[in-house]
Amino acid sequence: MVGEDEKRSVFGDQAGSVELLWGGRERPSRGPRPALSLELITRTAIALADAGGLGAVSMQRVAGELDFTKMSLYRYVPGKNELVALMIDSAMGEPPQLPGGWRNGLRAWAETLTAVYHRHPWLLGAATGPRVMGPNELGWTEAAVAALADTGLSGGEQLDAVVVVSGHVRALAQVSASMGLGSARATEPEQVMSAALNELLVGRADRYPAVAAALAATEADAAERDRADEFGLERILDGLEAYMGGSR
Amino acid sequence: MVGEDEKRSVFGDQAGSVELLWGGRERPSRGPRPALSLELITRTAIALADAGGLGAVSMQRVAGELDFTKMSLYRYVPGKNELVALMIDSAMGEPPQLPGGWRNGLRAWAETLTAVYHRHPWLLGAATGPRVMGPNELGWTEAAVAALADTGLSGGEQLDAVVVVSGHVRALAQVSASMGLGSARATEPEQVMSAALNELLVGRADRYPAVAAALAATEADAAERDRADEFGLERILDGLEAYMGGSR
DNA sequence: CAAAAGCGTGTCCGCCGGATACAGTTTCTT
C-alpha cells in the first residue's frame, strides 16, 4: 500500500533519523558537487547550541553561519528533528576507553559522560522524548555494558544497571546546569541548589521542615560539600556490588 | 538603579515564575472581574499537553480552547515560560503520604512519582534546564527528605539520595516514554528498548557485542523482564542501606 | 460623576519550520 521502504517497523516517524544516523549515505554521481556536508552543518549547529542553547539553533541561523540560505540545508537534512538527532550523536562523540574492573570502569564512564554533558548542556534538553540511538550513543551503551559483562549480572540486569548510572549522571548534570541561573555562578551543584532552595525557604521553613533542616545542616558542615557528586554514584555502585556478591 | 523589586537575587530571569508560583496573588479591587483564572488556564494547558504533548500547547490553542483571544492570557501569565512552570507544579500535584520506614517510604515515593510521569509524559521534557521549584515540587522533595530524616544520613546526603532516586525514576520513565515509537505499543520499558535495539543491532552485533549479548540473554529469559523497573531502585536502596549501616 | 485601574480585543512584528517552483551545473546515455 505504502510504496515506500519496508524500513518503518518499530521506527514510525523516525525513519529519516535512522537512515541519516545509520545509513551509508553514498554521493549520487550526477549533478553538481555539494558545497556543504552533513558534518559541517552538524558541527556548525553544535557550535551554536554550545554558545546559546538549543533555542539558538534554527535553520536560518545555521545556514547564515555558513553563508547559505536556509533552504539549502534541506538538501542534506530532511528536517530539524533529524538535524538535532545528528547533533546529539555527534556531540556524544566516541565512547571512552574504560579502565579494567567493572567498578572503576563504570565510574570512569560516568565521569566522562558528565564531562560531555558539561561541554554540551543542551544535550540534557535535546535527548528527551522518543528518540533513535545513534552509533556513538549506542557505542557509549556498549562500553558500559561491556564493563559489566563479567560480573555475573544477567543481560537485562546489565542494561538496567546502565540505565541507572546514566540516569544518575543526567540528574546530577541537570542540577549542575541550573548554575546558569543567577549571578552567583557557583561551581558546585549543591551550592546552587542550596542557594535557590535557601531563598525559597526563607520564612517557609515550617512548611518544609525536613528540607530546611537538611539544608541547614549542609551549610554548617562545609566539608561534605566536596563529595556531593560522588555520593550518589558510589551508593549505586555499592548496591550493584552487594547484589552481585549475593546472587552469584 | 533598577527600580524593580529587590527579589532578583538568585533568580535572574525567573522572577516572574517565582512570583506566580509562590507569591500570594491578591485580586486587585478595581476594574472588571476577570473572566478567567490562573487555575483554569493552567488546567486547560495541561489537558492539551496530556493529549498532544508540550508541542500542542500554544497560547493560541489554550486561548481557543477557552474561547478567548490569546492576548487575554497575558493578563494572567507574563509569558509562556511562566505558564509552563505553573503547568509543571500543578501537574506534579500534592506530594503523597508515605508509609513508615525510610525504605518503604522511598519506594512508595518513587512509585507515585512514576505514576505522575506516566500521567503527564510531557513533564519529562518540560522539567529540563534551569528552573524554579514550585510549592508542590518542593513538597515532593520535602516528603522524600522527611523519609530519610531519621536514617543517620547527613543533610547533604539526604538531598543527594533524593536526587539519585528521582533521577532514576526520571530515567526509567524516559525509557518508558519511548513506547510511543512504533506500532507495537509494548507496555514494559525493556521490551521497547529491546525492540528498538534489536532492530538496530541486526547485522551489527560485531560492532556492539556486549549489548547484543545482553539483549540476546534477555530475550531468552522471559522471567526477568518483569522486575525490570524494580531492579534499579532496589540496587539504589541497597546502596543507601549499606552506607547507613556502615557509617552510623 | 469623573478618574483610575484593570480587562479583553485587534493589529502588527519578527522568527520559525517547511513546501514548492525554478534556474544553473554536472554526468550519463544515445
Add this chain to the structure above:
DNA sequence: AAGAAACTGTATCCGGCGGACACGCTTTTG
C-alpha cells in the same frame, strides 16, 4: 556532440508561533 536526467542552491510563499502595543469597555474609588 547533444540532449536528457539528476542534482544543486535559491527565491518566494505559507501558517503558526511568542509577544508588544494601542484601544474601548467595565468596575471601583475618590
